Structures are given as C-alpha cells and as structure tokens.
Amino acid sequence: MTVRERGFRGTRALALPVFCFFALVSCARALPVEFAVRGSGAALFAGDSLSAAGVLDFSKPAKLKFHFQEMPALLPPVSLEIEYSFSAPLTEEIKKNYQLVFEAGDGQWLLPFDLSFLEPLSAGAADGAFFHYAVPVDDPFPFEFYVSLVPTESGAARNRRGREELPLFTIHSLAISGRWYGFHAEEHDDGRHFFVSPFVFARNGGAAVEYLIDPPGEGREAFDFSLSLLPGGDSGAVVSAENFEFELTRAADGLYLPPGIIALDAGPVRISGERAGAFSLCPAAVPVFPAPLTADPGVALDWPREHWRDSRFEIFRWDAFPSLLIFDTADYAVQDRLFKRLAFFVEKAGFRGRLAADIEIDGLHGWNAHDYRAVDLARFFESARVENFPLLNEERELERILLEQGIIRRARDGTIESGAGGIISVSRESADYLRSLFMAHEGFHGLFFIDEDFRDFSRERWQALSRQDKDFILSFFDYQRYDTGDEYLTINEF
Numbered sequence: 001m002t003v004r005e006r007g008f009r010g011t012r013a014l015a016l017p018v019f020c021f022f023a024l025v026s027c028a029r030a031l032p033v034e035f036a037v038r039g040s041g042a043a044l045f046a047g048d049s050l051s052a053a054g055v056l057d058f059s060k061p062a063k064l065k066f067h068f069q070e071m072p073a074l075l076p077p078v079s080l081e082i083e084y085s086f087s088a089p090l091t092e093e094i095k096k097n098y099q100l101v102f103e104a105g106d107g108q109w110l111l112p113f114d115l116s117f118l119e120p121l122s123a124g125a126a127d128g129a130f131f132h133y134a135v136p137v138d139d140p141f142p143f144e145f146y147v148s149l150v151p152t153e154s155g156a157a158r159n160r161r162g163r164e165e166l167p168l169f170t171i172h173s174l175a176i177s178g179r180w181y182g183f184h185a186e187e188h189d190d191g192r193h194f195f196v197s198p199f200v201f202a203r204n205g206g207a208a209v210e211y212l213i214d215p216p217g218e219g220r221e222a223f224d225f226s227l228s229l230l231p232g233g234d235s236g237a238v239v240s241a242e243n244f245e246f247e248l249t250r251a252a253d254g255l256y257l258p259p260g261i262i263a264l265d266a267g268p269v270r271i272s273g274e275r276a277g278a279f280s281l282c283p284a285a286v287p288v289f290p291a292p293l294t295a296d297p298g299v300a301l302d303w304p305r306e307h308w309r310d311s312r313f314e315i316f317r318w319d320a321f322p323s324l325l326i327f328d329t330a331d332y333a334v335q336d337r338l339f340k341r342l343a344f345f346v347e348k349a350g351f352r353g354r355l356a357a358d359i360e361i362d363g364l365h366g367w368n369a370h371d372y373r374a375v376d377l378a379r380f381f382e383s384a385r386v387e388n389f390p391l392l393n394e395e396r397e398l399e400r401i402l403l404e405q406g407i408i409r410r411a412r413d414g415t416i417e418s419g420a421g422g423i424i425s426v427s428r429e430s431a432d433y434l435r436s437l438f439m440a441h442e443g444f445h446g447l448f449f450i451d452e453d454f455r456d457f458s459r460e461r462w463q464a465l466s467r468q469d470k471d472f473i474l475s476f477f478d479y480q481r482y483d484t485g486d487e488y489l490t491i492n493e494f
Helices: 012-028 049-053 092-097 153-161 297-302 332-346 374-387 393-404 432-450 452-463 467-479 487-493
Strands: 036-038 044-046 055-057 063-068 078-086 098-104 107-110 130-137 144-151 168-178 181-188 191-196 200-205 208-213 222-229 237-241 244-248 254-263 269-272 276-283 293-295 313-318 324-329 370-373 408-410 416-418 422-427
Touching: 044 049, 049 055, 049 063, 055 144, 092 098, 098 130, 107 130, 130 168, 130 181, 181 200, 181 208, 208 276, 222 237, 237 254, 244 254, 244 297, 254 293, 254 297, 269 276, 293 297, 297 313, 297 324, 297 432, 313 332, 324 332, 324 432, 332 370, 332 374, 332 393, 332 422, 370 374, 370 432, 374 393, 374 408, 374 416, 374 422, 393 408, 422 432, 432 452
Parallel strands: 036 168, 130 191, 293 313, 324 422
Antiparallel strands: 044 063, 055 168, 063 144, 078 130, 078 168, 098 107, 098 144, 181 191, 181 276, 200 208, 208 269, 222 254, 222 276, 237 244, 237 269, 313 324, 370 422, 408 416
16 A cells, blocks of 8 residues: 655645635535545535445446535644445455545555455454545645546456446545554444554564554654554564564553654564554654653663653653653763752651751762652652752752642642652663663552552551561661661551
8 A cells, every 4th residue: 555646746826726716616516425524624525426425336437526615624644534345245356356546635545455464463354344544644635535446457348348236335434633554443333443554564474473564754753652462362562663672571461652762764663473453653742851751661661762852861651650750860870960869858867857968978879769759759849948958950850840740739838749649760870680670669669659559558568577577677678778767668668
C-alpha cells in the first residue's frame, strides 16, 4: 500500500477560482451521503445517487465522487478513515481483476481487499469483516475525494466476455481523526472490525514473524507508540528501531513509548513476538522540559540518553501510577545537587528535620538512589521558605517542578503544603544491574507513599517479626544512618 504521486501542483493564483468552481458545480448536483460522517464538522455531499449510497458493484466498475460543503476545520496531521465491507467473499480471481482506488488531494491509495499483508495477526479478516482503512491526508485537507473500482487489464477483458453476479462494495462510514499508523481489531454487534493504515505490514523470517510500521517522511517529527499483547503465551515481545530496543517479558501486557524517541529518521518500528495484538504510531508533540514523559520504569531505565531533553537529568511520570515522578540523573553529582540535602533532612539520623549547610554535608554520603513522599518534600521546602535558607539552584528547580506537577502546593499565604504522590530517582552513574535493583527498590517505596493497602500490608509484616529479627534489621538501618526512631521510615525501608 503505497502513495502514488499524481504530479499535479496548482498555483497559488488559481487556488481560489478553482475552489469556487468546484464548490458551485458540486452544489448544483449535491446529494447528502447516506452513511455516517464523523469528525469533520462539515457536511459531506455526493456527486450522484450511487455515490450517496456509497455502493460499488464489481460487475459495473464506477467512480464514487464526494465533496465537503465547506472546508473542514481540522488540526493537522489527520487521517481519513473509510469503513467498508463486501457483500460476499472475494475470490482470488476478483482480487486479481480489480482494484479499489481512493483518491484524495495529490495521493492515490489502494484500499485492501483483505489483510493478508498482516498475517497471522489478521486471522479472521475475511468473510463478513468490516475494514477501517485510515489514509493519511495532507494539509490543506482535500475538498474532494473519490473511490473508484478499476478493472485491471485482465479484469477489463473478463468484463467484455460476460457479467455474472459479483459482490458489492459498501461504504458504512467516514471518519476524520488525528493521524495514526498501525493495526487493531474490535468485536462489534455486527461482526469483527479491523482498523489498519498504510505503511504497516508483516515480514516472515522462518518461524518468527515481525510487524513493521514504516511511514514515509523527512525530519524529526515525533511519534508516540503503543503496543497491546494478547493474553497467554510463553513469551513477551521486542519493540525496536535503529536507535532503541525494548524487550517485554511474558508477564507484560503492553508497552507505551512517549514522544521523543521515535522519529521518521529512525527507520521503521519493528514489533516481534507471537503475542502482538494491536499497535499504533501517532504523531505527538514532545513535552517541553521539565514536563514529565509518561513511561514505564523499565522504559525510563533504557531511554537513550541522547534523547534526553536536558543533559543533566530526565523526568518521567510512572504510567501506572501518575502521581509518582522518576528522575534519572546523568551522574551522582547532579543527583546530589538535587536530592542530597533532602536526604539528610528526611532520613539521616542527627540531621532529620533541619536544613544542613553545604559545608556540613560535603564530605558525607547521601544516597545513590532516592525516594520522597509529598509530605516530606513540602516540609523541606516550607522550612527553606521560613528560614530563608540558601538552597542550590537545582533544589529551587526541583521545587518549581514539584509545584507544577502538584506534588507540593503553595497556599494563598505563601506556605508550602503537601500535594499528592512522590518522587524516586536513579542515576546513569550506577551500573546497569544496580539501576534495575534501585528502580525496583525505590519503586516499592513510591507505592508505599501512595497506596494505603500496601502500607498496611508492610506494617503487618513488620509487626509479625520476632524481636530478634527486628533488632537485626534495625541495626542494619542504623549502620546506614537511617533514623530508626521513625516507625514510618523504618517500615517503608523494611
């Protein structure tokens, strides 16, 4: 399924007269279409009764003509999604003898008769199925478009020999939506619906099947990506491009990649694995730093550093728990400037509850990974406000980020109050195996902050320990310089 450029380019001087001419001619013979039209905000008309019904007879090849009453008000880029079906199964001979051509603007597209180009994912996309084919259309949105049933050379010869009863092609709806590339299937009351776009196909390599999304274009237009895995199976999936690879375990049910890592110049996106069920690639704006990128912690760990929006650190929002932010820092030095004083204020014995001067903690170790709840973050920045304490620029930057994300709040009288959620942090200076351990460790702390059931479970487990076991654990925490007099901190670390 490829674009075939028609080559026509109208001049700017002729654009308005041509538009008005088509509008006058079309309105003179306009018929409202009989199928649903969604997302345009403008009425769609047909050039004749056959077009209004949206029906083509394979025994009588023809051209359906459509035009909008006025130019739809849309925010590009968009796709024009045509829903259609066939009244009877299409034989291989029919598929050989005919083509369904969709024309919009300067592009021509072949509407698929089936989804054989996506096997085995498209199993069942045959008898009685409904197809939703999402064609990318250029800006400005085309005023007119056409659907033609065109005989091939062999089909034309066959039509001259005889006209037995052949299937009907029927348009059921037309929808205009934000542009997307990909595939998914839905079960409706009237049957199975398959949603697919151009530039998506399967490639078989022995026993393995790989699905590719490979839209054309130039530059670094950003996309987000989502993948849903089918239940069951003994494996996960792998999603990759030239600049990244993410592996999903058998326990995973999907993957989301925020905009910022996938661009047109990164080559096709590849999805491999027998459990691939649905996937999509959509143009999306990269959030302006320091707005968080929504991602799974595993994605945050492997996010290519060359795609960080700030060379010092990147910020992610945990997709499953949006009130938790993840800070990944370039090294321990950056991490210390953000969180070291906070670590002493919240957790370190002999320092808790007071703002230590730089000279006091310069030679002391903070942590290589961090976790802080909203309440403690608010106490830290409120203490700095009351004392007019000279925080580092990075600490002030952290405060602004937390205020913007609602983890802390500024009251009307200027005081800093607790919001919701918390933060965790790891660093690229840690070895890969430690980063994974730290992320899991800090992630559980984050869940402890926001989930009361998890806190209750942890407290019950702590209280069930023998005195001897508790003493052993407390001695370890004391060696790590935790304030073991704080039961909340102790149970959280446990």
